[in-house]
Amino acid sequence: MAEPKLSDTASTLKDIIGHAKEYGFVFPSSEIYDGLQAVYDYGQNGVELKNNLKSLWWKAMTMLNDNVVGIDAAIFMHPLTWKASGHIDSFNDPMIDNRDSQKRYRADQLLEAKAEMYAVEGDAERGHALLQQMGRLLDAGALAGVRELIISENIACPLSGTTNWTEVRQFNLMFSTQVGAVSDDASTIYLRPETAQGIFVNFLNVQKSGRMKIPFGIAQIGKAFRNEIVARNFIFRMREFEQMEMQFFVRPGTEMDWYERWKETRLRFHKAVGLPAEKLKFHIHDKLAHYANAAVDIEYEFPFGFKEIEGIHSRTDFDLKNHQELSKKKQQYFDNDLDGTGKPFGNYIPYVVETSVGADRLFLAVLCNAYTEETNGEGEERKSRTYLKFHPAVAPVKAAILPLVKKDGLPEKAREIQNLLKFDFNVFYEERDSIGKRYTRQDLIGTPFCIAVDHQTLTDNTVTIRDRDTTLQERVPISELRARIGHAVSMERVFEQL
């Protein structure tokens, strides 16, 4: 085998992007206006695939676990939410790049280091003045002035030793907008940078109204927004994206057991929707986020390498505790279960184990995995074939109903079959062009079954059903079609390994 070649992997992703656009899975946003960086739209087939994935996740959480329920919180949240979560403090920094070392620094930290240096050299007065000047510039939002200050102070990059700096830019992770007609500071609100906080602020609402007993989980699917500096790899990192996440509330001290359990359960989910075991792996975080005491990613091997599709975090009581402090509302749970001494565990702020899937990343993983190019035959007979090898349960279209010819009553018979199946499955009817061409078109969008209606159908009510992956056909009675397709796409079959 030849070397795995950057150009090959690059072209694979390019092929997939091209295929996704040509066959109605993913379009660049606002394409007629040249697109919008790191924003994409889902097309007619993409939305079906994504909905199927979301539906499977939702059911795997809420239907298969009687202690997990769902919510759908608003995208807008009270500004203090982001104070409590740490987003406002951690992600509002002026950044500057050194062009020679290509290293990025926080502009304020460079100046603070310089001020510190003056202090150490005994000129504390000068350092103090520098910090004051910086503070005035930052408060005024005068980023160009900050840059001038860095240059006039002759601050060099520790790596390259040069002062070849870029502009200072404010690094704002969160998108902000105004509530109400008057725009002032008080009316600024943010588009949520993660969906988790919508669950945390509703923790007690759900617990009380649903009479939930710990341990229990709250699941949510929804959009989140991050103002990414750099977007890469198609829909892998977008400014507007969708998360599927579940926060599982547990008694403190039991969190690691649940963490291990969800870790394994979540890995099985990804296998169940068709991702192969050898392309999935755990990546354990050495460096933990401010809110976590354990964290692992489930990574999928994309054409551009192993990358995260889901994170499982033990978030401790970080979020609920901060919300309690800031809101002055107790976020406690009274645990009536008895401990070893026969007394109830009593009041506590629960610990949280989070499972958080990037819906768009799962979509991309499933699409990359399904994309198959095959070459069959030799010499003159040599033919290439491209198809999407989706698990039938996630395929956008479950079956295509194709009359062999558009005469002799075959279209009418085929329409009857369509009417028989359309209430249970997303089916597609087509009579244009040759049957071979229609088969190929279905292969390209990953339809698992093609039902051909031929002259024999009119005499004995049987059809041929063609398998996408093998292209083999089998003759079956029309009366068996629903059970056949139903079995292939059923959630039970997907989750029999969960």
Place this chain on the structure above:
RNA sequence: GCGAAAGUAGCUCAGCUGGUAGAGCGCGACCUUGCCAAGGUCGAGGUCGCGGGUUCGAACCCCGUCUUUCGCUCCA
């Protein structure tokens, strides 16, 4: 954000170091056909990413800009 490359029909691409656009496939209608991208006829579709500049004349040269891809960087 830095660096590099690319952008011409729905797709893949040609286009002579400047003379106002082409192919294949695809798409639509009709005819012929009928089991794995079939043949024929006719047809639709492009201010060559966008904006300036140079020139008698720009898809082509120059500047800027947008978007995409790749390598770094970033990713609580």
